[in-house]
Amino acid sequence: MHIDDQKKNELKGLFAEKISFEDSLSGFTSMGVGGPAEALLIPSETDEIIKAVHWCSSNKIEWCIIGGGTNIVIKDEGINGLVIAITKKLGGFTHENIEGASRIRIMAGTPLSKVCSWAAERGLKGLEFAAGIPGTFGGAVKMNAGTSAGWISDVLDSITVITADGEKKCLSGSEIESSYRKLRLKNVTGPGDICGSIIVEASIILKNGSADEIKAKIKKSMEERKAKQPLGYKNAGCIFRNPENNLPAGKLIELAGLKGAESGGAKVSELHANFIINTGEASAADIIALIDMVKTTVNEKFSVTLEPEVIVAG
Ligand SMILES: Cc1cc2nc3c(=O)[nH]c(=O)nc-3n(C[C@H](O)[C@H](O)[C@H](O)COP(=O)(O)OP(=O)(O)OC[C@H]3O[C@@H](n4cnc5c(N)ncnc54)[C@H](O)[C@@H]3O)c2cc1C
Known part of the structure; x- marks a missing residue:
């Protein structure tokens, strides 16, 4: 189903300047390629995602998510339906100290690199493997991003998602099964891919460590990336x-x-x-x-x- 003029007006009424039509997506990907999005929403609140999912479902319009666009090739023909871009506008994080560690709640649009450097400054260890992985935190969770030194699932505590039905759900780490570049829900029939859902927030637990040691590890892995990539x-x-x-x-x-x-x-x-x-x-x-x-x-x-x-x- 395409987004006709009447539907475009509805979307403009719902999202004002946050919605655009037929804008090129090439600037949203690290490959620098890709045609236009029939409609593109850049939300700054989780409620807007819920609203968008409900609107798509009642109008039979397909939607998809793009984060930092660092793991996507978008075809030249572009994407039909609604593209929801999870950007820094849905970013930011908070933290609380727990025994010998910190729990950090991170909004999906936060750049992963920002969380890595913040953790290094505070001497919080466990995320060093992720230094140099571009993209958003939500994208990293969806892809279970990692290297031979570790995966996001190693530090994951919980994930908050908007389901395909537009429902907000918090999933604890114990409900999630991880494998190479994949997370799925335990105990569900079918593929159990959490990313029929939209990740809006996730929390991780990082242990207290030495800022100098963490920074030295990060420096080494960044040098290796520069030499090899x-x-x-x-x-x-x-x-x-x-x-x-x-x-x-x-x-x-x-x-x-x-x-x-x-x-x-x-x-x-x-x-x-x-x-x-x-x-x-x-x-x-x-x-x-x-x-x-x-x-x-x-x-x-x-x-x-x-x-x-x-x-x-x-
Ligand atoms: C130079 C370079 C080095 C890289 N090195 C590594 C590496 O060492 N290890 C590694 O694992 N990856 C690596 N990557 C790949 C990529 O950076 C990661 O997979 C990254 O985590 C993707 O995040 P993103 O926000 O860019 O996701 P995108 O590319 O935007 O999206 C990837 C997928 O996740 C989905 N998605 C994105 N955000 C959400 C969300 N909030 N909710 C639900 N679904 C979502 C998208 O629909 C898409 O299916 C590298 C990429 C580059 C360019």
Whole structure:
């Protein structure tokens, strides 16, 4: 179902300047590609998300979420329906001291980097692994972002979501099951993907530690990222999940001779083969074609099916 003029007027009445139509989403992604959103809402209050979900449900309009856009490739055709962008306008955090630790409640639009540096300054440990991961806190929870040194689920205490029915729910850590780049609800039938819901807040627990040690760890991992990742170019982080019981995806891509492979303005990074960079004028179609080509070639050479970690939306 499309958003006709009458529905546009309804949305303007509900959200005033926070709603726009046919605006390009390329500036909302780290890859710098993507067509327009039929409608784009940038909420600054949780209640606006609830209102939007109810409106979509009664008008049979699809909605989707974008956070920092650092793990998404949006197609050139754009996205139909309502895109809800969770930005710094829905950001901020509070904390309370508990025995030997702190509980930090973080709104979904808060940049993950901001939480990491704040925790380091206060000598709170447990989030060092996340230094250098861009995007929002909500996006990091949804993706169970992490590295070999840890995942968000390691420090997660609770998540507050708006469900697809527009209901606000707080889920405790014990109700959530974590795996590689995924969180799901325990004891539910079906996929149990928490992200049929919108994460609006999450709390984490970080233990008291030494600020100097935490900062030294962060410095080391940031230096490693700078040396190993093509951070001078637009990119979306690792394109493929690392396959189980095999070499890392980047190593397989490298062994398949694909470093430097190009499709239009998209290129497999020479520095880290699991990164695709936008060399300047890439379209989403260029990136998607390169992803497909890499997947096919690695499968032909090694009989391994690489699964994208990056989300293709639209
Ligand atoms: C240079 C670079 C390095 C990276 N390094 C790492 C790394 O080391 N480890 C790692 O795990 N990732 C890494 N990433 C990928 C990415 O940064 C993470 O996955 C990040 O957590 C995504 O957050 P985001 O806000 O940008 O989410 P987006 O890219 O905007 O969204 C990702 C998915 O989450 C959903 N989503 C976003 N916010 C919400 C919300 N509030 N509620 C429900 N769903 C939501 C979106 O619908 C989408 O499906 C890297 C990316 C880049 C560009």
